[in-house]
């Protein structure tokens with residue numbers, strides 16, 4: 001399977017919202033209750049709002065053999081804000097390719113450390129990449145409370161000319 005990355009375009013928003021929902025409904029359901037999954041996936045119900053969220057970040061999409069397989073976003077210099085893979089492409093290196101790129105982009109923005117609020121479904125993925133758990137959080141979505149874990153990774157020092 002060939003994975004290619006490109007920046008997200010405004011026209012991708014409806015497809016990314018659908019991918020987000022599928023990802024949460026299938027992969028998120030392994031670690032969260034049905035009601036929690038419903039509240040989480042509803043974050044993409046307002047597509048205009050969802051598109052706005054993507055547009056305010058550096059969002060990249062992954063294509064697997066040309067099909068939309070996942071996306072990830074960097075907020076500011078050092079916060080990995082979203083990382084979602086379509087269940088049809090799970091455990092095939094899509095999130096790894098996205099994360100490799102987002103870590104490089106963060107480094108290029110001179111961040112020393114990257115932070116993510118990792119869902120329980122993503123914690124093993126991030127810990128395998130060298131992210132270290134810092135604290136547990138509770139996120140309130142409507143009447144539901146979802147736990148996640150703030151994790152950080154020290155980025156390697158930038159090499160090359162400095163100013």
Ligand SMILES: CC(C)(COP(=O)(O)OP(=O)(O)OC[C@H]1O[C@@H](n2cnc3c(N)ncnc32)[C@H](O)[C@@H]1OP(=O)(O)O)[C@@H](O)C(=O)NCCC(=O)NCCS
Pocket residue numbers: 023024027028082083084085086089090091092093094095096097116117118119120121122124125126128
């Ligand atoms: C977490 C997520 C992004 C991982 O995407 P992915 O493309 O399947 O990840 P990769 O294939 O790059 O995984 C690389 C390695 O991470 C680890 N890993 C990934 N998912 C894992 C899981 N569910 N359980 C245990 N280890 C996991 C494995 O070591 C894996 O290597 P392997 O498949 O050779 O064993 C995906 O499951 C997802 O979208 N989950 C739902 C949404 C979510 O929780 N997003 C994160 C919000 S912070």
